[in-house]
Amino acid sequence: MTITLAAILSLVTGLIGAVFGHALSEKKSRNDELAKMRLDAYTDxxxxxxxxxxxxxxxRTQDEIAELGALNDAKARICVCADAEVVEALESFWLQGGTLEKEQEIIAYTNLCRAMRESLGRDRLAYEIRLSDILFRLEPSTYSFRNDDA
Incomplete structure (x- = not known):
């Protein structure tokens, strides 16, 4: 009787372990796929x-249809798969104008980049890091203009 009970208990324990392991594996797989979708949407x-x-x-002031299509596609994917903080930051950036021509748009875009970074599991950047300068300074401070006539 004890041998039969031990065998049944082992079988039940093995089945529970297999089901639990499968469930965890499926959840990890879904999370990995969502993280890749999120990263692709952010990158695009x-x-x-x-x-x-x-x-x-x-x-060039006229936008190309393909460029706007790519932008709107990426925005839609962000709205579908990103964390709430990222979608809110995207909304803020977009409602500010979304052109990066005014200071409030640059600040909203910088906040969006910070939110994207955090949603990907990266550490929160300290606010003394001047992310706006990194993102929007067109040339490095040591950039030298070379005269083509020389």
Whole structure:
């Protein structure tokens, strides 16, 4: 009787362990896939925003349909898969104007980048780190303009 009970108990314990392990594995797989989707959406948004801002700063004021499509696609994916803080920061940036031409837009974009970083599990950056300077200074401070005539 005790041998049968021990065998049944071992079998039940093994089944519970297998089901629990499978559930944890599935959850980790979903979380990994969501993290990749989130990273891809962030990357695509940052790239599309950078392209549009660079075009504006170089004097091209007409947006290309493909560029706007890529931006809106990335925004939609962020709204679907990002943490609430990131979606709120995106909303703030977008409602400020979303062009990075005014100071409040630059601040909102900087806050969006901080929120994206934190949602990916990175440490919170100290506010004394001048992220706006890193993001928006077009040339490094030691950049030397080379004269083509020389």
């Amino acid at each position: 948004f940052l790239k599309a925003t950078s392209l549009l801002v660079s075009a504006r700063r170089s004097g």
